[in-house]
Amino acid sequence: MQTQSSFKTTGKGTLFLVPTPIGNLGDMTYRAIDTLKSVALIAAEDTRNTQKLLNHFEIETKQISFHEHNTQQRIETLIEKLEAGDDIAQVSDAGMPSISDPGHELVKACIIADIAVVPLPGANAGITALIASGITPQPFTFYGFLPRKGKELNESVTLLAQKPETIIFYEAPHRLKKTLQVLMTAFGPERQVTLGRELTKKFEEFIRGSLKEVLAWTSATELRGEFVIIVAGNPTPIMKISEKTVAALPLPEQVEAQIQQGANPNVAIKTVAKANGLKKQVVYNAYHELTE
Structure with missing residues (x-):
């Protein structure tokens, strides 16, 4: 302490x-x-x-x-x-x-x-976009940039799609369309989303609609500036996530998956440690970003 x-x-x-x-x-x-x-x-x-x-x-x-x-x-x-x-x-x-x-x-x-x-x-770009998004501002999860590799990306959005809270992502303009496609596949075409770009600048812009509508907008627009993506939470999350999907995730996300399924943090850490053949302290440190 x-x-x-x-x-x-x-x-x-x-x-x-x-x-x-x-x-x-x-x-x-x-x-x-x-x-x-x-x-x-x-x-x-x-x-x-x-x-x-x-x-x-x-x-x-x-x-x-x-x-x-x-x-x-x-x-x-x-x-x-x-x-x-x-x-x-x-x-x-x-x-x-x-x-x-x-x-x-x-x-x-x-x-x-x-x-x-x-x-x-x-x-802060994430909070600035969130409060003007029109999407429920709390609770929210700040995620930032999604993984670049296909497997890690798909595993992450599969887990995130079940979260009931609003999620904040960051994305570069040249990757925006691909990211929205991945999100639409995992979250569904009707999930509400707001894009914020050129925040606080002269050409500040907000694009609000479903993932399907906003993805279509990207095909008809020259994409410039860094983007903040605000995605509405899942109103009816499926609590059970496959064990195979969970096991492939990094330790902190494995713990988060257990919590998402109803376990308290201590039980979640103990479960993940046992599943991976690790000491509980190792998983605890990974989850809380502590160095040994």
Whole structure:
């Protein structure tokens, strides 16, 4: 167990997770600007992209690249600086850090090193699209990007199709049509969906309808901009999912499948551990994204 007092003086630096606009620069908060000006270093997903933001707000803080291809080598450097007392801000290209972007590994490393991690509220594409979608906003599941491989993709949507809550996906324009086809096959053509694109920008657009209708729309439209896909939950989920389908899923999703079928989390973890010949702690750590 660990307790963090975010603003207590410890002699160590603080990792600030700073959201950036998802399109409209006017959505940058005063606190985010002040934080980026005050820290010793900004760890940025793409320093070229972030530099444009810094220039706009006249922020002169130095940057260091921190992206999916150099995460491990950078973490050691960043932890050393934080241990020495430097405050660091971590930003992604758009929106909240760690949400479908680098950052989670650095957060975990800071927690292990007993370094304070302070999140700032701000723009998020998924929530922005959700509240304007017209689809029930809660409860919801944020999924992000679906797997790319066919087998993993089909297994994931088969499980997700049974969820009664609204689901939020992200998708690139060149993959949108294929993803909607896969979703329609698993969820059914009449399941309601809302697409949000160019959110907060001049050409912001929402497309609402059934999966069948929205898929037809993609064939008659030039697809540009990153998309958020909001899919309505299943009002009549089939609780029983085949054991073969469940066994093929990653451990966390196997646990989720058991919960979906009515088991409480502890029983679900125990069941999955037994089915896979693993210790309960291994499955517990995988489900809760804990390192041993």
